[in-house]
Amino acid sequence: MERAKLHFDLARLVARFLNGELTHEEYDKLKAWIEVNDKHRELWNRLTNQEYLESNLEFWRRRDDNQWQNLLKRIRKGEREKRRFVLRNAWPYAAILTALLLIGVVTKYFINGNNSNKANTLALAAKKNAGILPEGGVAQLILGDGRVVxxxxxxxxxxxxxxxxxxxxxxxxxxxxxxxxxxxxxxxxxxxxxxxxxxxxxxxxxxxxxxxxxxxxxxxxxxxxxxxxxxxxxxxxxxxxxxxxxxxxxxxxxxxxxxxxxxxxxxxxxxxxxxxxxxxxxxxxxxxxxxxxxxxxxxxxxxxxxxxxxxxxxxxxxxxxxxTVAWKDSMFVFKNETLESIMKRLSRWYDVGIVYDDNVDKYIHFTGKVQKYESIDDVLHLIEMTNKVTFDITGREIRVKLNKTVPNEKWVTNGEEE
Amino acid sequence: MNQNFCFEDFRSGNEDAFRMIYEEYRTRLFYFASKYIPELEVAEDTVQEAFVKVWQKRCNFNDLDAVKAFLYISIKNQCFNFRKHSKVVHLYSNSHKEEIAEEEIMNHILESEVLDRVFKALEKLPRGCRDVMHLSYFEELKNKEVADILKISVNTVKTQKRRGLSLLKVVLKSFSFLGLF
Structure with missing residues (x-):
C-alpha cells in the first residue's frame, strides 16, 4: 500500500516534468529514483518518448458509456454473474486452442516424417506450434474529435x-x-x-x-x-x-x-x-x-x-x-534482400518479435516468393531450405539460429541465394 | 477529480460520488489490467469487480489514495488468478511466468498514472490549438503551411502556438533526457 502511494507521487513528478513545471527539488527526487537501476531508467525513457505516449494514449480515447450502467447494476444487485460468465466462457476456448496446438504439432510430425532430411525436420516440427497467421483486414479510425472506431x-x-x-x-x-x-x-x-x-x-x-x-x-x-x-x-x-x-x-x-x-x-x-x-x-x-x-x-x-x-x-x-508493391496483391516477395530486412517485414505482417543468435549473419541475401496469407511457417521453411539458418518459434517470438548441420561452410554474404 | 466530489458522500453510500471515482480511475485501471491480460473483455471485468469490492468496503477507506491503491492491488490479484486458471493457454505463449516482481507491478502503476495525467492535460487544450500544435510540432510544418491546411490566418497559427502548453511540445516531440538538463 505504501509502495503504491510512493508511485502515485512519482507519477505526479513525471507528469509535472512533462508539463514543464518541475522544481529543482522535485527534479532531484525524480533523478534519484531514475538512477536506482536500469529498469527505472528504461521506464523513464519510455514515458518520455513521444511515440510511446501517443500510441498508448489510444486507450484513453476508447469511450464506452455502458460500463457505468453495468457497474451500477452489479453494485445494486450485488450480483457477480457477469464475472463468472466471462471466466467460465474462457475455458472452452482454452481447451479448443490446446487441441488445435496439438493437432498442429502432430500433423507437422507426420508430414515431415516423409521428408528425406528426417532428423532435422522432426526436431523442427516438435518445436513449432500450429503456425502464426496474419490478422488481415483490421484497422482503427480516429475521427476528428478523437473518437476511435x-x-x-x-x-x-x-x-x-x-x-x-x-x-x-x-x-x-x-x-x-x-x-x-x-x-x-x-x-x-x-x-x-x-x-x-x-x-x-x-x-x-x-x-x-x-x-x-x-x-x-x-x-x-x-x-x-x-x-x-x-x-x-x-x-x-x-x-x-x-x-x-x-x-x-x-x-x-x-x-x-x-x-x-x-x-x-x-x-x-x-x-x-x-x-x-x-x-x-x-x-x-x-x-x-x-x-x-x-x-x-x-x-x-x-x-x-x-x-x-x-x-x-x-x-x-x-x-x-x-x-515493392507485391504486398498489395497478397504476395510476400523478396528479391536479393537481406535476412534482416526480410525478418523486419515478417515481424510487421505476422506481428512477431525477432531475436538473432550472436553468430547469425543478418546480411545474407535471399530471394523468394510466398502467399502472404499463409502461416509464417511457410516462408520460414523456404528460408530454412537454403541451409543457412534455422528458426525457433516460441509464442510470438522467432529466434534466428545458425544452421549447424552444415559443416563449416564458408559464407557467401553478398551473392544471390537459391 | 471533480470539484463537487466529497469523500464523505462516497463513504455514506452516494452513488453519484462513487461514479465520480469510477470515471476518474477506470481508464488507467483498465490500461493497467491490460498489461497482464490481453483479452480486453476480461481485463475490463477485473476493473468492474475491483470497483464492486471498493463499494462494499467503502466505510474502511480514509482517503482517495487508499481507494486507488486498493483498486490497483485488487486488479493485480485478479489478473494473477486469471492467469493461473488459464495456464493451459499461456503455457504455449511464453508468458507463464507466475511470479511477477513487485517492482514490475509498481512500474505498471506508475506508467498508468503518468499516461492518465498526460491525457488529461492534452484534453484541456482547445481543439483548434491542438490541431495547430500537432501540425507544427509533430508534422513539422511551417506556419504558412499550417495556416493553408486549417484555412486560418498565419497570425492565428502564431497565437495558437503560443497558447499551446509546453507539455504538448514535449509530448509531441521526442527528446532525450540528457538533452534537456
Missing part, C-alpha cells in the same frame, strides 16, 4: 463525421463520400493499421490508398484547399486521382512526394533507416523540406528514390519496383 473488414458500418462526410466501411475498404450539405470546415481523420493488418481507403477525391501493416495515414475528410495533403508513416501504395489543379502531396517526415495523378508505393517506417518511393505509373517529384531551400528529384515509371540522411538516390531497377 475499430474497423473489421468483415463488419460493414457507416460513420457520419461532424462535417457531414459519410464514411463507409465494407470488406476491408474504407470509403469517403462528400455530401452536398457539408457543415463547417473539413476535419482530419487518421487510419491506423496495426502490425499484422492491412486496409484500403478511398479518399474524398477518389484517390485509393492501400495501407500495409503497422502504418498510419492522416488525411482530411475532404480536400477544400489548393493542394491535397496527406501524412504517412509506414508503407502505402497510392493510386492518385488525376487533378492537375490540385496537386496531391504525401508528407513523410521531412520528405514531400508531389504528384498530379499516378500510381506509386511509399515505404517510410520509422524503424527503417531509409524511406523509399517507387513509381509504377505517371510521374512524381520527391523533395525534402529544409530551411530556405528545396532539393528534389523527379521520378519516371520503374524508378525508385531512396531517401537517406543526406541525399536522395535514384535506382532504375524496374523488376525491383514491381517487387
Amino acid at each position: 475499430n474497423l473489421k473488414g468483415s463488419h460493414g458500418q457507416t460513420i457520419i463525421e461532424k462535417d457531414g462526410t459519410k464514411v463507409q466501411n465494407e470488406k476491408s475498404v474504407l470509403k469517403y463520400f462528400v455530401v452536398p450539405d457539408k457543415q463547417g470546415s473539413a476535419v482530419f481523420n487518421t487510419l491506423k493499421v496495426p502490425r499484422g493488418g492491412e486496409y484500403k481507403v478511398t479518399l474524398a477525391d477518389g484517390t485509393n490508398v492501400w495501407l500495409n501493416a503497422a502504418t498510419s495515414l492522416k488525411y482530411p475528410t475532404r480536400f477544400d484547399g489548393k493542394e491535397r495533403i496527406v501524412f504517412l508513416s509506414g508503407e502505402a501504395y497510392f493510386e492518385v486521382k488525376h487533378d492537375a489543379a490540385h496537386p496531391f502531396k504525401v508528407m513523410i517526415g521531412n520528405t514531400v512526394v508531389r504528384v498530379l495523378g499516378t500510381k506509386f508505393n511509399v515505404s517510410a517506417y520509422k524503424d527503417d533507416t531509409k524511406e523509399m518511393v517507387s513509381l509504377i505509373e505517371g510521374s512524381v517529384e520527391v523533395s525534402r523540406r529544409k530551411e530556405g531551400h528545396k532539393e528534389g528529384v523527379v521520378l519516371k515509371p520503374g524508378y525508385s528514390a531512396i531517401i537517406g540522411e543526406n541525399e536522395i538516390a535514384v535506382n532504375n531497377d524496374n523488376e525491383n519496383v514491381k517487387t
Whole structure:
C-alpha cells in the first residue's frame, strides 16, 4: 500500500516534468529514483518518448458509456454473474486452442516424417506450434474529435463525421463520400493499421490508398484547399486521382512526394533507416523540406528514390519496383534482400518479435516468393531450405539460429541465394 | 477529480460520488489490467469487480489514495488468478511466468498514472490549438503551411502556438533526457 502511494507521487513528478513545471527539488527526487537501476531508467525513457505516449494514449480515447450502467447494476444487485460468465466462457476456448496446438504439432510430425532430411525436420516440427497467421483486414479510425472506431473488414458500418462526410466501411475498404450539405470546415481523420493488418481507403477525391501493416495515414475528410495533403508513416501504395489543379502531396517526415495523378508505393517506417518511393505509373517529384531551400528529384515509371540522411538516390531497377508493391496483391516477395530486412517485414505482417543468435549473419541475401496469407511457417521453411539458418518459434517470438548441420561452410554474404 | 466530489458522500453510500471515482480511475485501471491480460473483455471485468469490492468496503477507506491503491492491488490479484486458471493457454505463449516482481507491478502503476495525467492535460487544450500544435510540432510544418491546411490566418497559427502548453511540445516531440538538463 505504501509502495503504491510512493508511485502515485512519482507519477505526479513525471507528469509535472512533462508539463514543464518541475522544481529543482522535485527534479532531484525524480533523478534519484531514475538512477536506482536500469529498469527505472528504461521506464523513464519510455514515458518520455513521444511515440510511446501517443500510441498508448489510444486507450484513453476508447469511450464506452455502458460500463457505468453495468457497474451500477452489479453494485445494486450485488450480483457477480457477469464475472463468472466471462471466466467460465474462457475455458472452452482454452481447451479448443490446446487441441488445435496439438493437432498442429502432430500433423507437422507426420508430414515431415516423409521428408528425406528426417532428423532435422522432426526436431523442427516438435518445436513449432500450429503456425502464426496474419490478422488481415483490421484497422482503427480516429475521427476528428478523437473518437476511435475499430474497423473489421468483415463488419460493414457507416460513420457520419461532424462535417457531414459519410464514411463507409465494407470488406476491408474504407470509403469517403462528400455530401452536398457539408457543415463547417473539413476535419482530419487518421487510419491506423496495426502490425499484422492491412486496409484500403478511398479518399474524398477518389484517390485509393492501400495501407500495409503497422502504418498510419492522416488525411482530411475532404480536400477544400489548393493542394491535397496527406501524412504517412509506414508503407502505402497510392493510386492518385488525376487533378492537375490540385496537386496531391504525401508528407513523410521531412520528405514531400508531389504528384498530379499516378500510381506509386511509399515505404517510410520509422524503424527503417531509409524511406523509399517507387513509381509504377505517371510521374512524381520527391523533395525534402529544409530551411530556405528545396532539393528534389523527379521520378519516371520503374524508378525508385531512396531517401537517406543526406541525399536522395535514384535506382532504375524496374523488376525491383514491381517487387515493392507485391504486398498489395497478397504476395510476400523478396528479391536479393537481406535476412534482416526480410525478418523486419515478417515481424510487421505476422506481428512477431525477432531475436538473432550472436553468430547469425543478418546480411545474407535471399530471394523468394510466398502467399502472404499463409502461416509464417511457410516462408520460414523456404528460408530454412537454403541451409543457412534455422528458426525457433516460441509464442510470438522467432529466434534466428545458425544452421549447424552444415559443416563449416564458408559464407557467401553478398551473392544471390537459391 | 471533480470539484463537487466529497469523500464523505462516497463513504455514506452516494452513488453519484462513487461514479465520480469510477470515471476518474477506470481508464488507467483498465490500461493497467491490460498489461497482464490481453483479452480486453476480461481485463475490463477485473476493473468492474475491483470497483464492486471498493463499494462494499467503502466505510474502511480514509482517503482517495487508499481507494486507488486498493483498486490497483485488487486488479493485480485478479489478473494473477486469471492467469493461473488459464495456464493451459499461456503455457504455449511464453508468458507463464507466475511470479511477477513487485517492482514490475509498481512500474505498471506508475506508467498508468503518468499516461492518465498526460491525457488529461492534452484534453484541456482547445481543439483548434491542438490541431495547430500537432501540425507544427509533430508534422513539422511551417506556419504558412499550417495556416493553408486549417484555412486560418498565419497570425492565428502564431497565437495558437503560443497558447499551446509546453507539455504538448514535449509530448509531441521526442527528446532525450540528457538533452534537456
